[in-house]
Amino acid sequence: MTTLPDPPVPSPGRPGRKLGPVVHGVGSTHRAWLMPVREKYLVSGLTLNELSIRVSLAKSKISELLRGTGLYPRWEIVLSLATELDLPQWPLLRLWQQAALDAHKTREWIERSGGKPFLTASGPPLEHQAFQELVEDDYRLYAQAFLDDHQRDTAVSDTFDILWLSWNDALASYDTRHYAWQVLRACVMSRTLHLDGRPELAHAAFDTVALYDLTDEADRISQIEESLNLFKAISRLPDHQLDVVVLSHLYAMDAERVSNLLGVSLATVRSEERYAVQHLDSVICPPT
Template identity: 50%
Template structure:
């Protein structure tokens, strides 16, 4: 096969992890967008676990080491045909990787006609996900979808959930070896959702859809404009206070009080003990009460 890039001399594969031959991978560049980074980190991890050196990978994919390093650093967005070749060598399934790559591509490249034609003509090899992955999705998809809907509008919500399951598929062995696959999966989902969530007021999370839902619910039956206005203000205050909660407490409150889930259901979805759910809920409510219903100021009151 004729190479399109200069290929470096042969070198035997090195052992995976520490002690491997060749130069270590450089870091991903800071300006690499979140959706690009989402799949790139998984490709890098698969390469490190493969035991291949950069030289051996260069020979196998017929690409110069400098080009592979550029791809692995996120400095440029690769064509699918190049990424697919590397994915095959490091044993990553093409289907979920292609979806992640395609999802990130419009955010990074201005698609010319040639780019669009190349993308449209590319067909990813479709594989069925592992059976356990399918079962895990069946058990969690409803909860994941609701959580994403609290922070994101429709298209972004669907993209975050799909990205979560594709990332889990690409690193399914790692997910299975984690202390609790439910907790591992929740961490992947939360990262995907928050990377798309608008932020205001010192990076607090703005609960986009939650405001619409609560406002409509609370305003039902209110006939006077003043009462409606006051109710809207209270809803805004509540969500603004919720946005200041630490991540575990925010998640529990969202699932319990916006999603109507029981403590046991929250515990199962998050993969945390029931006692932790109750503790997070208790601390969150205490904080919200302190913000929304502060004690009266008694300073200067005559004794």
């Protein structure tokens, strides 16, 4: 499954107790807000002891929170860390709420844990807003290939919240578009049903344009079967080829548009598409 970009590495000469890794089993929505908080702490130059003093919370509790151990943390505790680490609060709250629901917390518990009354009003950076306006519709199309409407909207919303939290890292990367695409892909794939380790595309087969032009039931069933076989083969493609094929063939985007969206060269897009088509031709029998 696609993962988010690697977090910054703390300075080797930093004093104090070293923060352990995130424990196995932390869910994807929990990681969505936890990783940006960890990364912000790791580059802050603070030790756990110094952070403990500033937020009036035991070092052990901070360590548990930043490693994802113990009980799911209350919002007021997360907010105290976010305030000290200078993290934007609105996207963090939305991601925290979604993860709380996925952790089977009730809405009453979420409301009791704090929320909007503690927040300071602020919006995302102007560059972030401009970027979102530029790519949001295409991000939604990509997510639609794998998810239902509700899951699609949640994955795209989470993507831009995560980017808001890590916008400086996105700008510092070699290509902001590529960084953002990896975040989107991680959010989409974390919510996508996987079979044998590959994302399930079966429901996309029922959303093809060809199906709407068929009135004969036999032709419709034949087309569904053909589409299911095609999308099953597409789902087995390597990640980069899969993304290119979904964008260029399912949504008829030209190579330049796909290049700009993925943050890779035009030559790379054409190469990935060529290899993907050759592979699909080799495993799918053409219709008679």
